Amino acid sequence: MSQELKRQLKSLKTGEVSPRAEWLKSSREVLLSQIKNTVPAEKAGALDNVWFGLSVFMPQKFVFSVVRPMAVLFIVALVGTSGWIATVDASYEALPGDWLYPAKRAMEKTQVTAATIFGAKNTETKLHSEFAKRRATEIKKVVAGNDPQKDTKVSQTVSDLKVEITSVAANLQEIKNIKEGGTGDVAKEVQKNTEQINTVLKEVKDDLSVGTSTESKAISKEISEAKDMAKDATVQAVGVLVTKHLEGDVSVTKEQVAEAIDKTMQNVVTEVGVTKQNVEGMNTVVSAVSAEVKDKTATTSVESDKLIDAAEKTKEATVQTQAAAVAIDKQVSEVKSLVESGDLEKAMDKVKEATETTKQVEKIQDSTLTTAQGVLPTPVVAVVKEQVTTAIQTVSSTAGIKVIVSTTAQVIEPGKLPVLVIVTTSPTIVVNPSTSASSTKR
């Protein structure tokens, strides 16, 4: 009876209590269409999904309270201690907004905390300067990308960069006063890193200079501030080297100090030189435009006034930067003789002065650019950036270049002059301004 009943029950599966085939099919279709409508457009982060996915194989509470913290600890420990290549690479490349970015920052914080706990000031300083360098690279990458939240991310990263540089400065101050071996090496590394930060930020500023939006101007200002901080940190690092050498630290030789000072001064000279060229370039273009459109009826008196004003400002800026360049040249020779005579402290004072000059010159350049942007159309400003500066470098003077201005440009930006500009380094070639407009590189 029992076996018979079991067999009969089993047979129900295929017979009486089976659903209709057509219902199975239609129900499946209806269900699928219903659930597809409920699939959220924005899904949770990839990592969150992994944790939820793991909950399939083990209790969710266990996953979130044990497995996840352990995984984080494991990764942090792995990177913090051994620097496993793949993991380092994966998080090292992470940019603000990426899912691995918080992990990258968490690891950095762990490293700094570990150094703080063990009182390793040298390591801590090195770490901060390394992280500051990372922030600068991140800023460059985010600025170059097309992220819709670019401005917010850049702004946040710039403020993170400032925090790192402030930490570097604070730590440099501390290691300057402690007697500990290896300080010289730290100062050298900080100098190298902060110089790199300065270079990277300069590139970022160049990228942003064409943009005229309020956001890009605000970011540009923040970056300039961070750049100044980086410059100060470089000088401070060189200052630590000088102090350590004078205190009798044998690991910091006079040659090394002299080399560090010389390098800083070289950078100052290069930076002031480039800035001078940029300002001269802008002045050349603005003056050329001013001369060309002076008597044209096409421009309103307001535009004309603005142009005259801009021409005056750029001229003044050129005078100032030229004076600064001369002053820097003088400072370089002074520093050289001070180093040779062994008066390193005075040499350092001059280095500080020279660095301050670069900051001032850079401010003049930024304000000149803003003035030019206020009157010239964006393509013309781009021409200044791309062509005039290059042309000046080729012929080493503004006298060797010719700026051809066309006032027949089609594209008119509100409040800006309808002009296009061609720059050439061979003044013998005469181009008809009116025909050049169409072939002008915008």
Next chain:
Amino acid sequence: MSGKITEKILLYRLQTKQDPEAFAELYDLYVKRIYRFVFFKVSGHEEAEDLTSEVFLKVWNFIAEKKEVKSFSGLLYRTARNSIIDLYRSKSFQSNPLYLSALPEGVEPMDQGNLAEKIGGQIEAQKIIQAIKKLKQEYQEVLTLKYVDELSVDEIAEITGKGGISVRVTIHRAMRKLKELLNKDI
């Protein structure tokens, strides 16, 4: 065992990617079982169909809310049981819905004859169904899961949320009760 692993993998896809295709595959795996599970507790095929669809939709919503799911089949059966209770409540099921007369369209006389021929016994399929429907819900569940769906005791324990021994005892008692009911009819 491989079925269990397939279920886990599909559930993983479902939870990590909210993949409708994974849900469709799970639907294919379980729809007949859930249908049978529901069928013995409702008045007929139409109601069983509606309820089965409802169960799958509820389960999808549950998973979409990222709630913890240990076992997909467990969740399905639990949802089915709750849906049946809700149905009883909403309809104020006073009368016993389990009589054969309550099985409307869908149960065709032909089926009855075929089934009776197949089993070749004295007891007709409809009588078994009728007898099962007279059993209390707990017995209905274990019998269908054990003998119709041919699940292991462990699987039934997971679905019903009981221990293995308790499931064995319940199956034994349910079988005895079913025999009693069938003998009474004869």
